[in-house]
Amino acid sequence: MLARNPDVAGQGVSLLRERIHREAQLQADRxxxxxxxxxxxRLLVGDTLAKLQALATQTVLPDYRAQAEALLAALANALATAEDDLERVRGMADEAAQLYDNCRRALEEQAVSAYISEQVREVLLSLGYQVSMVPGQGESDSPALVAAADGRVGVSFHTDGAGHLKTEVVAFSEQHAVADAETKEKVCTLVERVLVSLRDREWYVREKYRITVKEGERLQVVTLPGREEPATAAAAQQYMKVDDV
Known part of the structure; x- marks a missing residue:
C-alpha cells in the first residue's frame, strides 16, 4: 500500500513526526x-521559614509568636505529606509574610510609643511631678504614665506608635472622683507645662485628643502602684481587728 501510494505514506510519516515532536515538546515544557x-x-520555603523563625524567637509580642509557631507546624506537615502542593505553600507564605509585616509594624509602633513616653516621663520629673506607670484599660492599650497634680487627682499620658499623645484626668480615689473648678485648673496647667517643655526639647508631639473635664463630671479612678483605695484599706483594717479578737 505504501509502495503504491507514496504521497499518502509521506503524509503519514510527517504526521507521526509532528506528533512525536509535540509530545517531546510537551514533556520538555512539563x-x-x-x-x-x-x-x-525552595525560595518560598526558605523565605517563609526565616520569617516564621524570627517571629517565633521574639519575646515582646507573645500573640505573634504563638501564631508563628502554629504556622511553622502547619508548614512542616505540608512539606512532609505533600511536597508538590505548591498552592498550599504559597498560601502559607502569604500568611507568614502578612504576619511578619504586622509584627514588625507593631514592634516599631511600640518602640516609638516607649521612646515618647520616656520623653514625657523625663519632662514630668524635671517639672517636679510624681510619676507612676499604670496598666492600660483595654487589651490593646499600652500602659500609661500618670502624673499627680496633687494627692487627689492627676493626668494620664498615653502615647501611640504614630507619636500622638492622649491625656485624661484621673482621680486616685472614689472620694475625689467628682471634678471641680480647682481640678480643671490644675490639670490644664499640668498638661500645658508638659507640652511646652516637650516643644522646648524640639519634640513636637501632637495631641491625639485631650479628654476635657467639666465641673461635676465623674473622673476615671486609677490606683497607683503601692497605693490602696481608702475604702479598701479601711476594710482591710477592720478585718484585721475582727480577726484579732
Missing part, C-alpha cells in the same frame, strides 16, 4: 515547569 515550581518552592 520538565521546565516542574523545575520552575521546585525553585519557587
Amino acid at each position: 520538565r521546565e515547569q516542574r523545575a520552575k515550581d521546585a525553585e519557587e518552592m
Whole structure:
C-alpha cells in the first residue's frame, strides 16, 4: 500500500513526526515547569521559614509568636505529606509574610510609643511631678504614665506608635472622683507645662485628643502602684481587728 501510494505514506510519516515532536515538546515544557515550581518552592520555603523563625524567637509580642509557631507546624506537615502542593505553600507564605509585616509594624509602633513616653516621663520629673506607670484599660492599650497634680487627682499620658499623645484626668480615689473648678485648673496647667517643655526639647508631639473635664463630671479612678483605695484599706483594717479578737 505504501509502495503504491507514496504521497499518502509521506503524509503519514510527517504526521507521526509532528506528533512525536509535540509530545517531546510537551514533556520538555512539563520538565521546565516542574523545575520552575521546585525553585519557587525552595525560595518560598526558605523565605517563609526565616520569617516564621524570627517571629517565633521574639519575646515582646507573645500573640505573634504563638501564631508563628502554629504556622511553622502547619508548614512542616505540608512539606512532609505533600511536597508538590505548591498552592498550599504559597498560601502559607502569604500568611507568614502578612504576619511578619504586622509584627514588625507593631514592634516599631511600640518602640516609638516607649521612646515618647520616656520623653514625657523625663519632662514630668524635671517639672517636679510624681510619676507612676499604670496598666492600660483595654487589651490593646499600652500602659500609661500618670502624673499627680496633687494627692487627689492627676493626668494620664498615653502615647501611640504614630507619636500622638492622649491625656485624661484621673482621680486616685472614689472620694475625689467628682471634678471641680480647682481640678480643671490644675490639670490644664499640668498638661500645658508638659507640652511646652516637650516643644522646648524640639519634640513636637501632637495631641491625639485631650479628654476635657467639666465641673461635676465623674473622673476615671486609677490606683497607683503601692497605693490602696481608702475604702479598701479601711476594710482591710477592720478585718484585721475582727480577726484579732
